[in-house]
Amino acid sequence: MTQVTYQILRNDGKGGVPHFQNFVVEIGETEAILTGLIKIRNEQDPTLAVRYSCRQEICGSCAMRVNGKSRLVCSRLVGTETKTHNNTIRIEPMANQPVLRDLVVDQTPFWDRYRHIRPHLILDPANPLPQGKESRMTPEQVDQFRETPRCIACASCYSACPAVGSDPDFLGPMALAKLYRFTVDPRDAAYHERLEGIQNQKLWLCLRCNLCVEACPKDVRPAERIVDLKRLANQEIGKRERGSKHSIGFLNNIEQGGLLNETKLARDSLGLFGMLGQVGKGFQMMRHGKSLKKHPPIQGLSEVQAIYADLNKPEDIKGRERPVGKGVKGE
Amino acid sequence: MTVKVAYYPGCVAQESGRELDMATRAVAAALGIELVDFPTFSCCGSGFIDEANMTLNIALNARNLALAERAGLNTVMTICSTCQGMLTHARHTMKHDAVVKARVDQTLGKIGFQYQGTAVPKHLLQIISEDLGGAEMLRPLVRRPLTGTKVAAFYGCHILRPHDVMKFDDPEEPHTFEDIIKVLGAEPVYYRGRVQCCGFPIQFVKPETAQRIAGNQIREAKQGGADAMATPCPLCHISLDTYQKEAGKAVGEDLNMPVLHFPQLIGIALGLDPKTLGLPRHMVDPQLLLNKVSVSVPA
Numbered sequence: 001m002t003q004v005t006y007q008i009l010r011n012d013g014k015g016g017v018p019h020f021q022n023f024v025v026e027i028g029e030t031e032a033i034l035t036g037l038i039k040i041r042n043e044q045d046p047t048l049a050v051r052y053s054c055r056q057e058i059c060g061s062c063a064m065r066v067n068g069k070s071r072l073v074c075s076r077l078v079g080t081e082t083k084t085h086n087n088t089i090r091i092e093p094m095a096n097q098p099v100l101r102d103l104v105v106d107q108t109p110f111w112d113r114y115r116h117i118r119p120h121l122i123l124d125p126a127n128p129l130p131q132g133k134e135s136r137m138t139p140e141q142v143d144q145f146r147e148t149p150r151c152i153a154c155a156s157c158y159s160a161c162p163a164v165g166s167d168p169d170f171l172g173p174m175a176l177a178k179l180y181r182f183t184v185d186p187r188d189a190a191y192h193e194r195l196e197g198i199q200n201q202k203l204w205l206c207l208r209c210n211l212c213v214e215a216c217p218k219d220v221r222p223a224e225r226i227v228d229l230k231r232l233a234n235q236e237i238g239k240r241e242r243g244s245k246h247s248i249g250f251l252n253n254i255e256q257g258g259l260l261n262e263t264k265l266a267r268d269s270l271g272l273f274g275m276l277g278q279v280g281k282g283f284q285m286m287r288h289g290k291s292l293k294k295h296p297p298i299q300g301l302s303e304v305q306a307i308y309a310d311l312n313k314p315e316d317i318k319g320r321e322r323p324v325g326k327g328v329k330g331e
Numbered sequence: 332m333t334v335k336v337a338y339y340p341g342c343v344a345q346e347s348g349r350e351l352d353m354a355t356r357a358v359a360a361a362l363g364i365e366l367v368d369f370p371t372f373s374c375c376g377s378g379f380i381d382e383a384n385m386t387l388n389i390a391l392n393a394r395n396l397a398l399a400e401r402a403g404l405n406t407v408m409t410i411c412s413t414c415q416g417m418l419t420h421a422r423h424t425m426k427h428d429a430v431v432k433a434r435v436d437q438t439l440g441k442i443g444f445q446y447q448g449t450a451v452p453k454h455l456l457q458i459i460s461e462d463l464g465g466a467e468m469l470r471p472l473v474r475r476p477l478t479g480t481k482v483a484a485f486y487g488c489h490i491l492r493p494h495d496v497m498k499f500d501d502p503e504e505p506h507t508f509e510d511i512i513k514v515l516g517a518e519p520v521y522y523r524g525r526v527q528c529c530g531f532p533i534q535f536v537k538p539e540t541a542q543r544i545a546g547n548q549i550r551e552a553k554q555g556g557a558d559a560m561a562t563p564c565p566l567c568h569i570s571l572d573t574y575q576k577e578a579g580k581a582v583g584e585d586l587n588m589p590v591l592h593f594p595q596l597i598g599i600a601l602g603l604d605p606k607t608l609g610l611p612r613h614m615v616d617p618q619l620l621l622n623k624v625s626v627s628v629p630a
Contacts, residue, residue, distance in 0.1 A: 068523055069503045084504070162527045166547070167540045204536045207544075208378050209528040210492035214502045221493070230382040243382075246535045250379035254391070258373040260342035269535040285573060289612035290347045300371040303394065303442045310438040311387040321430045 001026050004082055006036055008048070009092040013101035020090075029079030033071075033089060034062055036078065037103075049102035057217055060154030064103050065092040070159040070215040094159035110155045113171045117179040117198070124189035141186055143322055148181040148225065150218040157212035157222050163205045170205040171198060173212035173222030180225040183232055184318050195229070195236050203229060204243025231317050245269050255308045258298030334462060336408035337399035337450065338366035339418070342374050343565040344410060347573070350609020351565050354594040355410050355455065357607045361472060361598075362463065364408070364455075371398055375417035377566070378489070378532065390435045392421030397439065399450040406462075407452045410594065412564035416489025416497065418452035423496045454490050456507060456563045456593060457499055466510035474602030476516030480559070480623045482596065483520035483552035484508035485571065487564025488528055502526075508563070508593070515600035520555035524548035529562075529570035530578075539581060545570040546582030553588055559620040563593040572614050589617040599626060 004025050011018040023044055025036045034052055041048045052062035057075045064073055067081055067090050081089045097105040129135045157173035158164055164172045171179075179198065182188045203226070212222040230247065239248050249268030253261055263282075267275045282292060298304070338359075344352040359366050372395050374380075380388040395418065399407045409415040425432050425448060432446075439446055453461070459468065486505055494502035503526055509519035530544030549571060552560050562568055570578070572590040579586040590613070591599075598608040599621070610617050610628045618628050 067504070162544060163533075163540075166530075166544050167537065169537075201537055205533055205540065207488070207528040207530070207532045209488040211488075211503070211527070213493045223493075227382055231385065234383050242536045247379040247382040250377065251383040251387070254374045254376070254380065259345060260374050260377070262342070262346050266535070281573075284614070285347060288614050289350070289609075290573070290614075291349055292347060295345050298371055298373055303371075303444075304373050304391065306442045307387065307390045307394065307438055310441065311390055311434075312384060315384060315386055317385075322428075 001028055002082070003087070004036065004078060005088045006040060007088055007090045008037075008040075008102070009090075010048075010102055011093070011099045013099060018099070027078050029077065029082065031078050032074050033066060033076050033078055033081065033091075034073040036089070037073065037091070049100070049104045051104045058152060060152035063094055063154040063156045063159060065094060065159065066090070068092075070094060070156040072154055072156065072217050075217060094155060096159055096161065096164045097155070107155060110158050110172070110174070113175040114153070114178065116171065117175050117182075117194075118190075119178050119182070121182065121185065121188050122190035122193075123187070127189070129187065135187055137186065140321070144184040144318065145181040146322075147220045148177050151177065151216075151220045152218060154217065156215040156217060157220075160211040160215035162209060162211065163207050167201065167205050169201040171202045173206075173216075173226065176203065176206070176229060177220050177222040177225040180229050183229065192236060195233050198229070199233065199237065200241040200243060203233060204241060206230075228317065231315070235314055235317070242269060251312070255305060255312070257294070257296075258301045258304050259295055261294045263292055263294065333363040333365060334406065334458065335365040335367065335404065336406040336453075336458070337402065337404040338368055339372055339395065339407050339409045339414060339452070341409065341411040341414040341565065342377075343569065348565040348568060348592070350612040351410060351568070351592045351594070353607060353609040354592055354598050357603050358594040358598045358601065359455075361601050361603065362459070362468075364458065364463075366408070367402065367404060369398055369402075375414045377413055378417060381417070381420075386431055386434055388417070389421045389424050389431055390438050392418050393425055393435050393439060393446045394442075394444060396422060396448075396450045396452070397444040397446045400447050401444075405450055406458070407450050408458060409452055409454045410563070410592075411566065412454065412487030412490035412562075413566050415452055415454040415457075419497055422448065422452065454499075454563060456490065456511075459511065460500070460507040466507070466514040469511060469514050469597065469600075473515060473600050475600055475624055475626065477512075477596075477600050477624055478516045480517045480620060481520050481556045482512045482517040482620075483522060483555060483557035483560045484512060484525050485529065485548065485552070485560050485562040485564075485567055485590075486526055487562055487567045488526075490563060491526060508561075511597070512561075515597065520552055520557045522551045522555045524551045529564075529567040531566045531570045534570065534574070538577070541570065542574055542577045542581040545574060546578035546580075546584070546586065549575065549578060549586045549588050549590075550582055550584055553586065557588065558623060559589040559591055559596075559617065561591040561593055561596040565592065568592060575615055587615060587619070589613065589615050589620050591617060591620075599624070605629065
């Protein structure tokens with residue numbers, strides 16, 4: 001047992017100024033951080049609002065920020081934090097959601113985004129599921145979305161996401177990862193409609209920062225599923241939205257010289273009209289010694305172009321075999 | 332101790348951010364890192380090619396790594412968090428995804444390459460931290476300590492995450508950059524934004540959001556008392572320096588925050604010539620920081 005300081009962000013939920021309050025708790029290093037919070041509530045301050053239920057990483061109720069990182073406090077151990085944080089654990093409510101009181105947030109925006117993706121099979125009326133029998137899938141088909149069913153909707157990823165925090169248009173990691181699951185389900189008939197439904201900024205505002213991958217307690221790897229969705233969208237819808245224009249434009253850009261031609265990329269992504277807005281920026285950059293002179297093509301460009309000739313064709317994303325060995329963290 | 336590496340400067344350091352290449356060459360010479368140039372290296376794809384065609388992206392980077400292997404070099408030194416991420420991702424996929432590897436091997440075979448997997452991509456920050464003895468190796472080289480200044484590190488996502496692929500530092504609470512800042516004599520600023528995104532990936536999707544993200548990170552560093560920010564990623568540098576005026580407008584504040592490239596910060600403390608470090612090539616004049624250590628940037 002050791003003395004640990006819990007530094008908890010208190011919030012009365014009635015407009016008072018949020019402030020940190022310290023509680024010293026006697027607790028073992030191998031105990032869950034949640035155990036300390038419950039101790040505080042039971043022994044020191046019954047007004048502390050904290051949400052939890054199963055205490056075994058299944059219900060997803062107890063996500064909050066632990067020393068800045070979004071985590072489930074039922075599975076995060078005291079010792080993992082105290083060693084590197086001077087015996088102190090700073091606890092704040094999840095980010096990107098309004099605080100109701102102390103460590104309890106209003107998850108409405110999170111669930112609204114989940115509902116938006118229609119998280120259920122959409123069937124073709126002309127091709128209904130077999131009645132009275134199971135609708136079978138091959139192990140390979142199931143393997144296409146093996147990560148997403150692990151999701152317990154704890155919203156850790158949503159709390160960790162800087163795009164969610166900066167733009168209400170973005171659907172966020174969890175909703176998009178769940179949506180991906182339906183786009184590769186052979187029983188679902190709304191493939192095109194689903195991909196159309198997340199254009200443009202609902203999907204393309206993902207920053208690929210991978211903070212959601214680190215925050216996820218179940219290794220759903222939302223950022224990677226979002227890249228999968230972008231690939232599917234690029235194939236299905238093509239160069240229509242800015243995000244697609246940018247990634248497909250980038251792909252073509254490198255084929256021409258081997259290295260990026262920054263000016264040409266801006267022109268391809270923004271269009272001629274959008275480029276006009278960038279002219280001033282170009283002058284500013286040159287005035288500050290930023291060269292916009294493009295570099296000559298790389299040596300061995302023909303090798304790069306041979307790679308393009310061989311591989312620059314639609315990939316079979318939905319049918320691809322996926323490597324084994326990537327499992328839940330720590331497996 | 333000297334190391335010999337295949338030098339992978341990446342696109343930006345060869346175009347709009349040439350000051351990064353200049354500073355890298357100067358600092359590498361001072362640290363005993365021998366850079367071997369490869370005019371044959373192609374772009375890493377920056378994550379965007381991966382969104383359009385995964386296999387093609389892996390093949391491009393497998394070729395880059397194979398070029399270094401062919402020259403007998405085991406380290407590919409990057410100076411961009413994003414290049415580091417993409418090259419490492421390719422190496423990881425070639426190791427763990429037999430289906431993609433078979434397809435890529437077939438393509439590379441046609442142009443006379445055989446990918447072995449012996450060359451490891453490593454960022455300069457990683458080489459200093461892991462191979463050259465850590466931040467302490469810099470201590471005897473410091474000629475002009477940055478005493479009295481506060482510097483905010485901005486890591487750039489792809490050097491850190493996903494951690495099970497990158498296997499470097501801590502993905503959410505890293506310390507290697509701050510360790511170096513301390514040895515150089517400055518005080519590091521710890522702020523949430525240091526491990527977050529600079530907004531660059533969506534600069535062309537929704538500029539106002541990208542700039543608001545950048546603006547928030549700079550503002551937070553400023554609130555922490557930073558005299559300057561420094562980043563190991565030239566794409567972050569574009570968001571934080573090149574577009575700082577727009578970022579300031581997006582958050583309604585005149586930010587005026589110098590942003591240095593990682594090797595420039597080291598170079599200043601090592602007493603290298605400011606012009607050789609490319610210090611006059613920034614949108615926000617780094618003089619604000621340099622005044623505090625009595626260095627002047629030539630016009």
